[in-house]
Structures are given as C-alpha cells and as structure tokens.
Amino acid sequence: MATKSKDLATPAMPTEAAQAQRFEKARSAQSTALLEDYVELISDLLASSGEARPTDVARRLGVAHATAIKTIARLKREGLATSRPYRGVFLTEAGKALADRVRLRHRLVVDLLMAVGVPADSAEVDAEGIEHHVSDAALAAFRDFLAQRG
C-alpha cells in the first residue's frame, strides 16, 4: 500500500480510500432513491384510492407519463411491482416492505428536522431529498433523540 500522503493542511482531509468510499456510497444511494420514491408513492396511492395509475404517478412526481411508465418497467424488472397493460400498478411483497421502510424513514427524518427547529414546510421538502441518504445508524440516533424529547 502506497501511503503517499501529504495531507498536511487545514482540518485534515480523509484518506483517499475513505473519501472515495463515501462518494461511492452517496452515488449508490442516489441510484436507489428514485425507486424508493416511486414505491412509496404507489403505496400511498393504493392506500388512499385503491389504485395507482401511471398517469397519477407521473403527475405526482411531476414528470411526463412516458417517464413514469419507463421507471415502472424498471420497478418490475427489480421485482418491486407488477402491472398488466391498462390495469394499473401494484406492489410485490418486496415492494410493500420497501414502501413501509421508506415511509417510516421519511416520517422520522421530517420529525427530526422539526425537532431541531426546521419549519414544517421546509422539513417536508428537504426530507424528500435527505431521506435517501440517512444510514441505519443515523436513523437509530434520530429515534433515540426524538424519544428523549417526548
């Protein structure tokens, strides 16, 4: 291992490897973020109206319906959803499980943000982007922190 370091400045940079790993993790989180959003949204639509139509999904996400359909195809490829032509989208068991996990995490993030003083509306908006990058360790810490403040 070439410890070719010359990090002799400011608040100490992490090692190359450590830093690369962090970025790698952030990139991989990003690649699942969209699927998580779709699954959670589909779950919500199913719960609140009994069906999840591609057009509704598209409108909620603010994308063209063709985009939604393409991503739903990816959900199916990954075993998270099922659908038949002109019949709406449904979640597999794996999809439901993911949706539940994501929803829980979302609430926890919003609650944590509000607990530290972020206004409710900002908290909701920010959580949408933040939630996908919160590790289990952080999530556990959030839970403890919230429990401790009633």
Add this chain to the structure above:
Amino acid sequence: MATKSKDLATPAMPTEAAQAQRFEKARSAQSTALLEDYVELISDLLASSGEARPTDVARRLGVAHATAIKTIARLKREGLATSRPYRGVFLTEAGKALADRVRLRHRLVVDLLMAVGVPADSAEVDAEGIEHHVSDAALAAFRDFLAQRG
C-alpha cells in the same frame, strides 16, 4: 378539508402540485450535487497541496480519471473552474465562493448529525449525501440549534 385535519394514522397526502414541486426540487438539487462535490474537493486539494490534478480528483472521488476529466470540463463550461492541458485545475471566483459555501454547509450538517447523537463516522458518510438537499431555512435552524447547545 382545510388546514389541519391530520389524524394520527394516515398523514394526508399533499396535493399533486405540491408533491410534484418537492420531487422537482430534489431532482434539481441532485443535478448540482456532483458539481458541488468536485468544487469542494478541488478547493481542498488546492489548499492542502497547492495543486489539484485530475488524477487526484478521480482517486478521491473513486471514479476513473476519464470521468473526472469529463466532469471538470463541465465545471469549466459552468464557469466554476479553469484549466489548461497538463496543468491542473483551478477555481474561478465563483468556484471558490461555491466551495466555501459548500464546505460550511458540510460542517454544519456533520455537526448537527453528531449533536443529535449520530456517531462521528456515520455522520461524515451520511453528510456526503445529505448536504446537497439541505435548504437555507434548515441550515439556519441547524445553526440556531447548535448555538443553543454551546
């Protein structure tokens, strides 16, 4: 169904428009995230060793050097960096300003995470993904919260 008919079980879904806007925001944040990472890293490298070579940037980010070079080209297109062939990368004034903002935000996010009990190493890793999605409002709240706990 006006302002706050929120029951404990199911938090009402937001309106289509509101939700679409949130996702749109998250998507646009994502598109600037990579540039922010590059700019901050380049700034760190310049500060700690006086130069930022594409290969170093690539190694730190954990990507192939060709990928780094391509993204650096984008930084130049966007007026954040300058570089001449075989001569390393430098930041424009805009790039420096962005780097400073990003670095500050990064610290604040890490500190906030640790303040609510997230272990230091998790905090660093999570912050890498989270920071790009933290609004100014949330940032201000973080600052206040941290100030209040000395």
Add this chain to the structure above:
DNA sequence: ACCAAAATGTAGCACAGGCTACAAATTGGA
C-alpha cells in the same frame, strides 16, 4: 539525454432518466 512510467486527454460505449411525438386501448357521454 533518453526512455519508460505516469499523467492527461480523446473516443466511443452503456445505462438511467428526462423529453416529445405518435399509436393503440379504454372509457364515458350524447
């Protein structure tokens, strides 16, 4: 001074996730 290794740059591919445009199926109202 030279040549090999390292760094840099270029070209071309893949895939994800946007889009528009068009085609086909379904649904609802007259």
Add this chain to the structure above:
DNA sequence: TCCAATTTGTAGCCTGTGCTACATTTTGGT
C-alpha cells in the same frame, strides 16, 4: 351504440455520468 377524450403504451432523442481502450504529453530515474 358510437365517437371523442382520456389513458396507456411505444419509439426515438438528449444529457449526464459512469466505464474501457487507446493516444499523447510530461516527468523522472539511470
């Protein structure tokens, strides 16, 4: 019933961000 609007699906394009392979330039050791 039947036609028009809506919904759904398909095709093809663009951009961003990865990659590998190869070409070129710079650098450093002998």
